[in-house]
Amino acid sequence: MRHLADMPRWGDDVTDFASPARFARRPRLKAAVLGRSDESDLSPITASNGGIGPAERSLVYTVTGRILDVSPHILVLQTARGEQRFPLAASAEAWRGGSISPAALRPGDHAIVRRSLPGGPVVDRIWAEVGRVTGTIIERAGPARLLVDEGPAKGRRIVMIAPEATRRIQVRFPRLEPGYLVDVIGLKHDGFLKALIPATSQPPYRAGHAPAPPMVSGHIPDPVSGTAVWHEPGEEPESLLGLAYPALDPETSCEHGAFMPSSYAGDRHAVDPHAAGPGCVRLPYLSVGSLLRLRNDCTERTRLVPVTSCGATARLFCDRCVTCGTSRKGRIADLTMATFVELGGALEVGCFNATMMIGG
Amino acid sequence: MLTALREVQIPLLAVLLLGGCTVKARRALSPRPGTAGMGPTGLFLLRLRRPVMIIMFVTELSLGLGLAATAGRIGDVSVRVPATIVRTATALFFLIAVGALNEMRQRRPDSGCGCFGELSDTPIGLRTIARSVLLAASAVATIGVPPLRMPSSSAEAELWLAVLAFELALIAFLSPELGEILVRLGYSEPCELRRLPVGRTMSALYSSSQWRKYAAQLSTAEPVDVWREGCWRFVVYPGIMRGRRVDIVFAVYLQARRPAIRAAVLDADTDEVLGWAEARKSAVI
Numbered sequence: 163m164r165h166l167a168d169m170p171r172w173g174d175d176v177t178d179f180a181s182p183a184r185f186a187r188r189p190r191l192k193a194a195v196l197g198r199s200d201e202s203d204l205s206p207i208t209a210s211n212g213g214i215g216p217a218e219r220s221l222v223y224t225v226t227g228r229i230l231d232v233s234p235h236i237l238v239l240q241t242a243r244g245e246q247r248f249p250l251a252a253s254a255e256a257w258r259g260g261s262i263s264p265a266a267l268r269p270g271d272h273a274i275v276r277r278s279l280p281g282g283p284v285v286d287r288i289w290a291e292v293g294r295v296t297g298t299i300i301e302r303a304g305p306a307r308l309l310v311d312e313g314p315a316k317g318r319r320i321v322m323i324a325p326e327a328t329r330r331i332q333v334r335f336p337r338l339e340p341g342y343l344v345d346v347i348g349l350k351h352d353g354f355l356k357a358l359i360p361a362t363s364q365p366p367y368r369a370g371h372a373p374a375p376p377m378v379s380g381h382i383p384d385p386v387s388g389t390a391v392w393h394e395p396g397e398e399p400e401s402l403l404g405l406a407y408p409a410l411d412p413e414t415s416c417e418h419g420a421f422m423p424s425s426y427a428g429d430r431h432a433v434d435p436h437a438a439g440p441g442c443v444r445l446p447y448l449s450v451g452s453l454l455r456l457r458n459d460c461t462e463r464t465r466l467v468p469v470t471s472c473g474a475t476a477r478l479f480c481d482r483c484v485t486c487g488t489s490r491k492g493r494i495a496d497l498t499m500a501t502f503v504e505l506g507g508a509l510e511v512g513c514f515n516a517t518m519m520i521g522g
Numbered sequence: 523m524l525t526a527l528r529e530v531q532i533p534l535l536a537v538l539l540l541g542g543c544t545v546k547a548r549r550a551l552s553p554r555p556g557t558a559g560m561g562p563t564g565l566f567l568l569r570l571r572r573p574v575m576i577i578m579f580v581t582e583l584s585l586g587l588g589l590a591a592t593a594g595r596i597g598d599v600s601v602r603v604p605a606t607i608v609r610t611a612t613a614l615f616f617l618i619a620v621g622a623l624n625e626m627r628q629r630r631p632d633s634g635c636g637c638f639g640e641l642s643d644t645p646i647g648l649r650t651i652a653r654s655v656l657l658a659a660s661a662v663a664t665i666g667v668p669p670l671r672m673p674s675s676s677a678e679a680e681l682w683l684a685v686l687a688f689e690l691a692l693i694a695f696l697s698p699e700l701g702e703i704l705v706r707l708g709y710s711e712p713c714e715l716r717r718l719p720v721g722r723t724m725s726a727l728y729s730s731s732q733w734r735k736y737a738a739q740l741s742t743a744e745p746v747d748v749w750r751e752g753c754w755r756f757v758v759y760p761g762i763m764r765g766r767r768v769d770i771v772f773a774v775y776l777q778a779r780r781p782a783i784r785a786a787v788l789d790a791d792t793d794e795v796l797g798w799a800e801a802r803k804s805a806v807i
Contacts, residue, residue: 184747187793191747192756194795195773195786377706382714382752411750413720446714449749520752 185451185468222280224503226400229273229290234265237285239273242401251278251286257510258290259349259358272350274400276503289509292499293350293394294361295319297475298369298433299340310344311432313475315416316396320354321346327358334360340431341368343478345391347512361391361512362481370433372480375444375492382446382520388494389483390456390516391476392502392509398471403504405454406473406496409445412436416472433478441477443492446520455519456495460486461506470498483513494518526681528667531660532593534689535612538657539586545639546579562622564633585612594669602669609664616658623651637699641706644698653696660689713753713776720748723755723774723781732785736770739763739787750776763787768796 227239227246237248256264258271267273271290278284297312297319306328308321321344323331335344343365346357365372393406410416416436448454450469457464476493483489495518499509507514550572563571563578588608623635627646634643635650644650673679694700727733739761746769747758757772767790775782787797 188747188749188756190793191758191769191771191786191788192751192754192773194788194793195756195771195784196754197784197786377709378712378715379709381712412717414748414750440715444712444715446712446752447717448751451749452751 182470185470188449188451189453189468221401221403221500221504223277223506224274224401224500225277225285226272226274226500229267229269229271231269232265232267234263237264237267237273237275237288239275248275248277248285249283251284254286254288256288256290257292259356264288274499274503274509287503287508289503291350292347292509293355294345294347294392294509294512295321295355295357296345296361296391296393296479297343298431298478299338299342299344300429300431301340302338308338308344311429313435313472315472316393316475321348321357322351322354323357324348331357331360334362335364337364341433343369345479345512347510350394359510359512362479362483365478365480367480369431369478370435370438372439372441372478375440375442378444382444385455385517385519386443386445386494387459387490387515387517388443388492389479389481389489389513390458390495390497390502390505390507390518391483391493391513392497392499392507393473395498398498401500402470402498403465403501404468404470404498405456405501406471406476406498407445407448407452407454407469408441408443408473408476408493408496409447410469410472410474411447411449415449416474435474435478438478441492442480443490443494445494448520454495456497456501456505457517457519458505458507459489459515459517461514463504463506465501465505467495467497467501483515485511485514487515489513489515525667526678527685528663529670530682530685530689531664532589532609532667532670534686535657535660535664536586536589536593538693539582539589539612542637543579543582543586545641546575546582546636549636549639550575550579562619562626562636564630564636565622565626581615585615588612589664594671605669606665609661609667613658613661613665616654616661620651620654620658623654627651641699641702644702647698649696649698653693656692656696716776718755718776718778720755722778723748723757723776726781727757727772727774727783730783732772732783736761736785736787739768740770753777760790761787763796766796767791 225239225241225246225248227241229237230240230245231238235250237250239246239248250264254264256262256267258267267288267290273288273290274292275285275289276287278286295310295312297310297316299308300311300318301309303309306323306325308323309318310321311318323346327348331346332338335346338344345361346355346359347361348358349356367373395402398404448469450471452469454467454469455464456467473496476496479493480491481493482491494516497505497507502509505514563574566574585608588604589612592605592608623646626633626635633645635646636642637650673682740759741761742759745757745759747756749756753776754773755776757774759770759772761768761770769788769790771786771788773784786795788795
């Protein structure tokens, strides 16, 4: 547990979603004191994508909600705005543990849907009850049950490997043993995730022993390329446009000493990602509220995305994404599900090759 | 000349073995055990890597100390037999190293030799193997060398130094670690990656002209927000200016000495910028 009483009152409580105004205001204050606009600094990456407007700071492609009804042509969702009806495109696809017809989705399922056009009514992609567990294996009980630590902010999850996916997952994760990393996508169930798809290939090293990144002379290169992945909302709002950044300022953010849970001290296999080095990509220290411009290199879709939480677990993975070509090594952003879909990512794929402009 | 060449190998090998032993010991005893998997130890199972690395550095320590101890005479006692044993063992050690490096090059082409710890992360190439061959040949050359003595003339001392300098240059040429050492000597961590305590930022701020300019307008002693972006740390204080509620934002560049400091005054309700000031030359974020 975090000890809020122990931290300075200006420290970043990264779960402070109830009053995000302080974080949202930071870019304006920064622009005022440095005498420049965030957006003008992002021109190198926006050149091919046109300008940006206020609308770009909210979700335009993505809707999340609970399925109330579904037919071959219409999807009815209970969203934060109330009941909404979405016509389904003729080519609409759905995922619920595998590709299915949209009509086969079940009322009551939690769904995240993608519109064909920004702000348009027609939906062409639906994911239902999709979940993901990323972290260090703490326990293995039998051939199919894993207890996985997702880091101090998210805690521990139970993963049950579906029998039909065992071979597929073991090919990519040959060491399903305590102390090694795992990253799987599957169906959410009460109290556990039914793992169906390996989200990456298992790093060959034990958790916390990622190779050191190459040294950098002068300033950090900007933009930075690498892999963007997604995470389940947890305590965040489902439709939050944001990302968990792997390198928050250790002095004022989630790496602050007062946040460290004591459970890490006594558990032999648990790895505190904050103590595991910088990972294999060097990223500048930022804070919650910092604005980044992130581009999905596969779809060439770009969005201005605020840092909304701590993503130190991403530093444990020194992997590459091969969604379109081979990305550079290392995870540079851990997006909310909504942001991942907004940028054109397919949740069941798990990653996309990304470029991040940090000047914002 | 040939004698000088053979004699100079003994201290040279002793120093190289003790140097290699020190960095390997640091790595093997590091709290990050994964680092023990570098170099030839990577050929072994994970659980055997640390013991193998410990065996390697204990062997190097023993050989280095053995070479030094048996280099001359101990009083009037000849140490010919122990010297021969140690030097033969050293030659054997480097011959095994040649074989291991060749094997590593075939099986783990992306791995470094680990000869000098983290400095040896460059993939094993012919240069690295040639260096081990050179050191094995040097060790073979020391077998049968009589106990070392001080040079009897300045000409002999100069010959010693010339041979030593030539061999050091040759070893440097064959060592990929040299480039890494030069990079590290000239390396300065970018400001974006530098950890700097908030206390240092606040101390720099309190001693700045910007602080003195706005201190009278601040309405609290503690900042209401502090955050960092890249090379800058931002500090926000609430204040009152001409009867208006304002926020005074300071930006402090993250460097240890004489950081650039900027300040801006914003209307607390509308975020309209009311004033802006800069101290010292700023830098990029």
